[in-house]
Amino acid sequence: MKNAVNYSGTSTCIGNTDASIDTSRGNSPSTTRTSEALAIPHIKVKKICCIGAGYVGGPTCTIIAAKNPDIIVTIVDINQARIDAWNSDNLPISEPGLDEVVKSCRGRNLFFSTDVDKAIHDADLIFVSVNTPTKTKGMGAGYAADLGYVESATRRIAQIARSDKIVVEKSTVPCRTAQNMRYILEANSKAGIRFDILSNPEFLAEGTAVSDLMNPDRVLIGSLKTESGRAAAASLADVYASWVARDQIITMNLWSSELSKLAANALLAQRISSINALSAICEATGADIEEVSYACGLDTRIGPKFLKASVGFGGSCFQKDILNLVYLSESLHLPEVAAYWKQVVDMNEYQKRRFSNRVISSFFNTIYGKKIAILGFAFKKDTSDTRESPAITLVNHFRTEGAQIAIYDPKVQESQIWIDLTEPGVMDDLTEVQKQVSIAKDAYAACDDADAVIICTEWDEFRDTVLDYKLIYDHMKKPAFVFDGRLILNKTRLEDMGFQVGTIGRATSGFTVPKDWE
Ligand SMILES: NC(=O)C1=CN([C@@H]2O[C@H](COP(=O)(O)OP(=O)(O)OC[C@H]3O[C@@H](n4cnc5c(N)ncnc54)[C@H](O)[C@@H]3O)[C@@H](O)[C@H]2O)C=CC1
Numbered sequence: 047m048k049n050a051v052n053y054s055g056t057s058t059c060i061g062n063t064d065a066s067i068d069t070s071r072g073n074s075p076s077t078t079r080t081s082e083a084l085a086i087p088h089i090k091v092k093k094i095c096c097i098g099a100g101y102v103g104g105p106t107c108t109i110i111a112a113k114n115p116d117i118i119v120t121i122v123d124i125n126q127a128r129i130d131a132w133n134s135d136n137l138p139i140s141e142p143g144l145d146e147v148v149k150s151c152r153g154r155n156l157f158f159s160t161d162v163d164k165a166i167h168d169a170d171l172i173f174v175s176v177n178t179p180t181k182t183k184g185m186g187a188g189y190a191a192d193l194g195y196v197e198s199a200t201r202r203i204a205q206i207a208r209s210d211k212i213v214v215e216k217s218t219v220p221c222r223t224a225q226n227m228r229y230i231l232e233a234n235s236k237a238g239i240r241f242d243i244l245s246n247p248e249f250l251a252e253g254t255a256v257s258d259l260m261n262p263d264r265v266l267i268g269s270l271k272t273e274s275g276r277a278a279a280a281s282l283a284d285v286y287a288s289w290v291a292r293d294q295i296i297t298m299n300l301w302s303s304e305l306s307k308l309a310a311n312a313l314l315a316q317r318i319s320s321i322n323a324l325s326a327i328c329e330a331t332g333a334d335i336e337e338v339s340y341a342c343g344l345d346t347r348i349g350p351k352f353l354k355a356s357v358g359f360g361g362s363c364f365q366k367d368i369l370n371l372v373y374l375s376e377s378l379h380l381p382e383v384a385a386y387w388k389q390v391v392d393m394n395e396y397q398k399r400r401f402s403n404r405v406i407s408s409f410f411n412t413i414y415g416k417k418i419a420i421l422g423f424a425f426k427k428d429t430s431d432t433r434e435s436p437a438i439t440l441v442n443h444f445r446t447e448g449a450q451i452a453i454y455d456p457k458v459q460e461s462q463i464w465i466d467l468t469e470p471g472v473m474d475d476l477t478e479v480q481k482q483v484s485i486a487k488d489a490y491a492a493c494d495d496a497d498a499v500i501i502c503t504e505w506d507e508f509r510d511t512v513l514d515y516k517l518i519y520d521h522m523k524k525p526a527f528v529f530d531g532r533l534i535l536n537k538t539r540l541e542d543m544g545f546q547v548g549t550i551g552r553a554t555s556g557f558t559v560p561k562d563w564e
């Protein structure tokens with residue numbers, strides 16, 4: 047049975063054989079089998095439009111184009127500079143392997159354009175992959191997702207469409223957003239045009255976007271249980287089936303799909319906050335967080351991933367999506383649930399503050415006039431993205447304490463660092479910032495004459511097997527401190543060179559363990 051879809055209640059796989067769903071997979075529902083499934087006639091997608099050429103829309107639809115040479119994929123954006131960059135040799139997003147894939151299909155069946163209307167008009171399937179930041183004003187400010195970009199893209203689709211469209215929520219959105227999109231589409235479009243709305247959340251992580259897209263753990267498609275909703279899901283499933291195994295393409299109801307995305311991010315972030323909370327206990331007791339996370343991760347029910355203690359999680363989504371979940375819970379009159387998830391974000395703020403306080407207290411509680419080298423400004427390695435990077439919080443804190451700060455990051459543009467450290471439009475304080483902050487051309491320059499070196503991002507080039515820490519030590523003020531916020535340095539090796547070493551999740555300098563106890 048080809049392209050069969052079962053909507054008998056919960057989720058299922060879209061299979062291309064009569065084989066039953068593998069119910070041995072931990073979370074797959076046990077009730078549905080493809081032998082019971084309905085064959086749904088559905089269209090074959092020929093033209094795709096992706097609205098939003100950002101970190102998600104760009105890589106995702108590039109891979110779709112690469113894997114479906116018979117589908118024309120046009121990625122559009124209102125940001126001319128971003129589209130120009132996608133059409134150049136200097137892509138706006140730095141992701142390992144992305145340049146090659148873009149080059150392999152750009153101009154063939156992959157196009158980047160600012161002509162949003164034409165791409166909408168021509169497409170039979172439209173991904174909405176625009177930003178959904180946290181609201182800064184009005185109702186729900188600081189928590190709720192700002193759906194203004196989703197709404198304006200949806201209104202544009204309604205206005206331009208002259209034929210039936212499958213509209214796919216790729217952006218991360220609150221539960222039941224699809225319903226609002228449907229109201230907008232039906233209220234603003236020409237009579238007789240049908241819109242089928244699907245939820246297809248994206249799970250890629252930055253820095254590994256290409257490999258995540260090539261080998262996803264699962265592809266989630268949420269749809270209404272109507273015949274046309276199921277047919278639309280089957281059409282989208284065919285697009286992914288060009289390279290994803292059918293049993294990894296899961297369909298479920300729209301609201302479950304929307305909520306699953308927020309839930310997955312909340313659960314991932316919760317693990318990091320949990321291990322970071324334990325890192326504070328380690329620092330106070332002499333336990334070692336790497337040993338604790340190794341021991342816990344060996345339990346197959348827990349698993350080893352996402353248990354790396356750090357200076358705090360960053361990135362554009364974890365905080366935003368959890369706050370979104372907090373707002374949703376509050377709106378549903380579930381204050382205990384809201385408080386539970388809010389604590390994950392609070393713990394992250396605490397971790398960043400705890401780390402910078404540790405640096406300051408190591409210098410007899412004052413870093414005024416001291417030089418601090420910040421190695422890494424991106425929120426994680428292998429990306430130039432700085433959104434919600436812990437480095438920003440740390441630099442701002444050190445600035446208020448009067449320190450001189452030198453920053454080096456191998457990928458982040460200098461202009462981006464200045465944007466992150468100032469508040470354009472709110473307070474034009476670049477000159478003030480530059481009195482205390484400089485940007486170095488490499489790690490050695492940043493560390494030259496410094497009192498302390500801080501590892502903020504786990505770039506491989508900052509490892510003690512790559513960077514010459516002896517040379518760095520020789521050019522620093524003494525005592526020379528290094529604070530490892532990412533657990534990438536060999537503490538003993540650096541101590542042997544003469545460094546004072548502060549590591550996340552290892553005893554603070556105030557805690558003395560007799561040598562033969564270690
Ligand atoms: N960054 C990530 O790794 C992931 C992000 N997501 C979600 O995907 C969504 C997009 O995220 P990013 O790609 O990171 O955002 P982004 O900010 O990098 O890109 C969004 C793009 O949409 C464009 N845009 C906004 N309104 C538009 C309109 N009406 N017409 C045309 N273009 C428009 C913007 O100019 C921008 O270039 C968000 O909801 C995010 O939560 C989901 C998974 C991973």
Ligand SMILES: O=C(O)[C@H]1O[C@H](OP(=O)(O)OP(=O)(O)OC[C@H]2O[C@@H](n3ccc(=O)[nH]c3=O)[C@H](O)[C@@H]2O)[C@H](O)[C@@H](O)[C@@H]1O
Nearest residue numbers: 248249250251252318352353354356359360361363425426
């Ligand atoms: O919705 C999204 O935007 C994406 O958010 C995360 O991806 P991303 O933020 O790109 O990167 P992660 O690898 O999850 O790292 C997030 C932050 O947590 C930190 N982290 C990660 C893992 C860990 O064990 N410890 C830790 O501190 C990282 O350094 C980084 O600052 C999720 O991993 C993706 O599945 C999701 O699609």
